[in-house]
Amino acid sequence: MKKKMISILLCAALGITTLAGCGGASGGTTVASEPAAAVAEESKESAAPESTEAAESQESTAAAEAAVDGGGETLNVLCHSSWRTDEANAVFDYVAEKCNVKFEFEEVPEGSSGNELIFAKMQSGEVPDILWWQGAKTSATEIGEDLFVELSGDWVNDYNASILESPNQTYNGKLICAPFGDVTVFGMCYNKKVFADNQIEIPQTWDEMMAACETLKAAGVTPMYVSGTTDNEWTLQIILIDARLKQESIVPGSMDSLNSHEKLWTDMEYMQLTFDRMKEMKDKGYIQDTFLSDSYADAQEALLTGTAAMYSQATWIYAELTKLAESQEELENIGFFPIPATEAKDSIAYTETPTGFVVPKEGKKVDLAVQIVGELVTKEAMTEYYKMHQGIPAVNGVDVKLTSIPADVSALIEAGKTSTLPNTIYSTPSMASDVQAMLAGDKTPKDVLAGYDTDWDTYAKEAGNPDWGY
Numbered sequence: 001m002k003k004k005m006i007s008i009l010l011c012a013a014l015g016i017t018t019l020a021g022c023g024g025a026s027g028g029t030t031v032a033s034e035p036a037a038a039v040a041e042e043s044k045e046s047a048a049p050e051s052t053e054a055a056e057s058q059e060s061t062a063a064a065e066a067a068v069d070g071g072g073e074t075l076n077v078l079c080h081s082s083w084r085t086d087e088a089n090a091v092f093d094y095v096a097e098k099c100n101v102k103f104e105f106e107e108v109p110e111g112s113s114g115n116e117l118i119f120a121k122m123q124s125g126e127v128p129d130i131l132w133w134q135g136a137k138t139s140a141t142e143i144g145e146d147l148f149v150e151l152s153g154d155w156v157n158d159y160n161a162s163i164l165e166s167p168n169q170t171y172n173g174k175l176i177c178a179p180f181g182d183v184t185v186f187g188m189c190y191n192k193k194v195f196a197d198n199q200i201e202i203p204q205t206w207d208e209m210m211a212a213c214e215t216l217k218a219a220g221v222t223p224m225y226v227s228g229t230t231d232n233e234w235t236l237q238i239i240l241i242d243a244r245l246k247q248e249s250i251v252p253g254s255m256d257s258l259n260s261h262e263k264l265w266t267d268m269e270y271m272q273l274t275f276d277r278m279k280e281m282k283d284k285g286y287i288q289d290t291f292l293s294d295s296y297a298d299a300q301e302a303l304l305t306g307t308a309a310m311y312s313q314a315t316w317i318y319a320e321l322t323k324l325a326e327s328q329e330e331l332e333n334i335g336f337f338p339i340p341a342t343e344a345k346d347s348i349a350y351t352e353t354p355t356g357f358v359v360p361k362e363g364k365k366v367d368l369a370v371q372i373v374g375e376l377v378t379k380e381a382m383t384e385y386y387k388m389h390q391g392i393p394a395v396n397g398v399d400v401k402l403t404s405i406p407a408d409v410s411a412l413i414e415a416g417k418t419s420t421l422p423n424t425i426y427s428t429p430s431m432a433s434d435v436q437a438m439l440a441g442d443k444t445p446k447d448v449l450a451g452y453d454t455d456w457d458t459y460a461k462e463a464g465n466p467d468w469g470y
Helices: 049-066 086-099 111-124 136-147 154-158 192-197 206-218 233-250 254-259 269-283 296-305 317-324 328-332 366-376 379-386 404-414 431-439 445-462
Strands: 003-005 029-032 041-043 074-080 102-108 130-133 184-191 222-225 308-314 334-337 349-352 356-358 399-402
Touching: 074 111, 074 366, 086 102, 086 366, 086 379, 102 111, 111 130, 111 136, 130 136, 130 366, 154 366, 184 192, 184 233, 184 296, 184 404, 206 222, 206 269, 222 296, 233 254, 233 269, 233 308, 233 349, 233 431, 269 431, 269 445, 296 308, 296 317, 308 317, 317 404, 328 334, 334 404, 349 404, 399 404, 431 445
Parallel strands: 074 102, 074 130, 222 308
Antiparallel strands: 029 399, 130 356, 184 308, 184 334, 184 349
């Protein structure tokens, strides 16, 4: 039998490239996840059904024999409460049954308050067996590189090097975070019907974006929704996070020059331009006046109903939209495109590998935790995840039917219109509140970038490198 395999081109995504044309997906697309495959191809090998079934049976038996036996032990998992989704719980249930273990979850809120609780627990000795959090770089720099176990195991064979060697998984050459979930892409969500009703094509440049906003405003539609209420201000960062990639694309080496402190944030011209552009959108009325009291949930409702045409966000929003949409048609009416740059060739979308699981060295069941973390991220376990979830898997070998935002993102990846960002030592943790203050008129874009340079100096001194880069 013929088996068609459409490979996700994350290797192409890892190099900043621009290809002419990018077809939008219509209807559902089934992909066999191979995030770092170099080409999409159709396998012409045929096999008798009996042989295939026998091979699958042998694989199943081998997997069962190799399964970890946890002896009924309970493992404590510390995580943000919102991360306990149905699809994630399905994976934990699968591994609990397969490996004879139990999971006890300790949940903290989202945002800085939850992070502070995690820091406090780690510092006070209340160490979980598994920390499900922000990935290798953040765990190492915010908590301590030497506090986590270097991971290994057969599960790594289910992932490409482009995933495992990313900053979310590896820090200083050590694999300390097992990836769990999707490849994430940052960009602009949009209501396809609103665009069609107003004869608007997907903008390829920032000027085209502004022209579209003017058309939408004249039609009585909020061009771009912004959610800036307390505890939702994190959503304000999407365009600026994406701008770092465009800064690097336009001026290669920008992030390295920031890391070495050879240049300052105030030297990053595209970053300055992007802050200016966001302020301009507010001043021209392209952002709703009530943004300081509007939430992430409000934005989703506005996008689905068409009261707003666009909302800058990352692909994780799709899971939320599936719960809120009143029909499949309403869900599939939401699309996704890269946040436009000054020139079309630079209009690429920022991509991140997943966060996931780290194992603290001071946990009470370190050896078992390492084994179970490996089981949680195998392609067999992640198959359970993608039975309930649409997204671009980081793991190889999982079939996913893609529609709506995931389908558009898959097409962008295949067309080479996405890329990751080089590692940055200092990642401006105050950005959310800074953008909030800027849009409210309390700070200028120049003030914000100058503040990052001051914060960088403080960070360098706290890290024991007061003369970093000088």
